[in-house]
Amino acid sequence: MKDRCGVYRVRHVGADINVRVYEIVTFHPCSRLELVMEIISLFGSLNEEPEKPEEPQEPEEKKSGFFSRMKQAVTRTRESFSQKIEGIVAMTRTVDERDLEELETALISSDIGVQTTTEILDALRERARRKAIEGGAELRELLKEQIKTILEAPQKTVVTPAEPPKVTFLVGVNGTGKTTTSGKLAAWSKEKGRTAMLCAADTFRAAAIEQLEVWASRSGVDMIKTKQGGDPAAVLYDAVSAAKARGIADLYVDTAGRLHTKTGLMDELEKMRRTAARLIPEAPHEVLLVMDATTGQNGLQQARLFTAAAGVTGIVLTKLDGTAKGGIAVAIARELSVPVRFVGIGEKMTDLLEFSAEAFVEGLLG
Numbered sequence: 001m002k003d004r005c006g007v008y009r010v011r012h013v014g015a016d017i018n019v020r021v022y023e024i025v026t027f028h029p030c031s032r033l034e035l036v037m038e039i040i041s042l043f044g045s046l047n048e049e050p051e052k053p054e055e056p057q058e059p060e061e062k063k064s065g066f067f068s069r070m071k072q073a074v075t076r077t078r079e080s081f082s083q084k085i086e087g088i089v090a091m092t093r094t095v096d097e098r099d100l101e102e103l104e105t106a107l108i109s110s111d112i113g114v115q116t117t118t119e120i121l122d123a124l125r126e127r128a129r130r131k132a133i134e135g136g137a138e139l140r141e142l143l144k145e146q147i148k149t150i151l152e153a154p155q156k157t158v159v160t161p162a163e164p165p166k167v168t169f170l171v172g173v174n175g176t177g178k179t180t181t182s183g184k185l186a187a188w189s190k191e192k193g194r195t196a197m198l199c200a201a202d203t204f205r206a207a208a209i210e211q212l213e214v215w216a217s218r219s220g221v222d223m224i225k226t227k228q229g230g231d232p233a234a235v236l237y238d239a240v241s242a243a244k245a246r247g248i249a250d251l252y253v254d255t256a257g258r259l260h261t262k263t264g265l266m267d268e269l270e271k272m273r274r275t276a277a278r279l280i281p282e283a284p285h286e287v288l289l290v291m292d293a294t295t296g297q298n299g300l301q302q303a304r305l306f307t308a309a310a311g312v313t314g315i316v317l318t319k320l321d322g323t324a325k326g327g328i329a330v331a332i333a334r335e336l337s338v339p340v341r342f343v344g345i346g347e348k349m350t351d352l353l354e355f356s357a358e359a360f361v362e363g364l365l366g
Helices: 032-043 059-073 075-090 096-107 115-130 136-152 178-191 208-219 232-246 263-279 293-310 327-336 357-365
Strands: 004-015 019-029 166-171 194-200 223-226 250-255 286-292 314-318 339-345 352-354
Touching: 004 263, 059 357, 075 096, 075 136, 075 357, 096 115, 096 136, 096 339, 115 327, 136 166, 136 327, 166 178, 166 194, 166 263, 178 194, 178 208, 178 250, 178 286, 178 314, 178 352, 194 208, 194 232, 208 223, 223 232, 232 250, 232 263, 232 352, 250 263, 263 293, 286 293, 286 339, 293 314, 293 327, 314 327, 327 339
Parallel strands: 166 250, 166 286, 194 223, 194 250, 286 314, 314 339
Antiparallel strands: 004 019, 339 352
16 A cells, blocks of 8 residues: 555455455555555566466367268268278288279279279379389378369369359259258358358249248248249249348258259259349359269269259268268269269258368278
């Protein structure tokens, strides 16, 4: 305690509830330095660092969690593939042609496909001619490198419009999970700090609108709809107009399931594209083909034809966690030259991952 000319030295004599009680013992004049030291003795240094807040989660921890989820998603594919190649990758001798033929069989049977497998094996054989592949561990690393290169080749920068909303169409055949994926994408946008809206443009399938309403409620976003049998282009017009007025960042359009051979439905999709483009330049900015991973090579042929007819820019591979045919992701990238954008790994709202070639390869081959 002080006045302008000195310091009162005090001592603690007791306390009354929450109030400390002191009595004055002596008083003496002091220099400014002495005064500062006295204050420090009573209240502590002014330079003491405050208690640090809890450190935010490190990006590396978040990355580790993402890799773990992707690894879990490809468990069945990894287990199936590992059984077929465990003898090859465990060997310590130089890899020969017989080993590569074994690997070739394993890749084809994992739904990577003949064309893609041939490309991988040609690259490995060329590497073996230049420099021997010393053992299974090195072969594994070279295989990982080849698959990662194939998966990354079609990746391209996603178009971001100058003004919102970014319009994404979800297309494909019935039963692949388009409506569910629409709801999960809305939740994914919100997790990224973006606003989202759903458009129920599947006016053909019974209960499609009601199903999307449930997902809109679960993801906490608005939905624009019309009655069953209504004009999909008209409801899209309303949805784009509403999204623009409300400043919505991402508009996800759930379209009716269709085959590429259904001329009427494909014409309807083209009409929707024109409607979107009239309201927003370059819309739709993404056309995502929702594909069931469990169909493997059969689904790939359908996707090949659909991609050409619908102007597909990316693939959403659903039900990846429920199949041993996860190698189809590699075949898609190589044979369709279309990037896998997302993978569905379960039924929960958060069970949709943005695809990562690195995480996929690590999950598949470790």
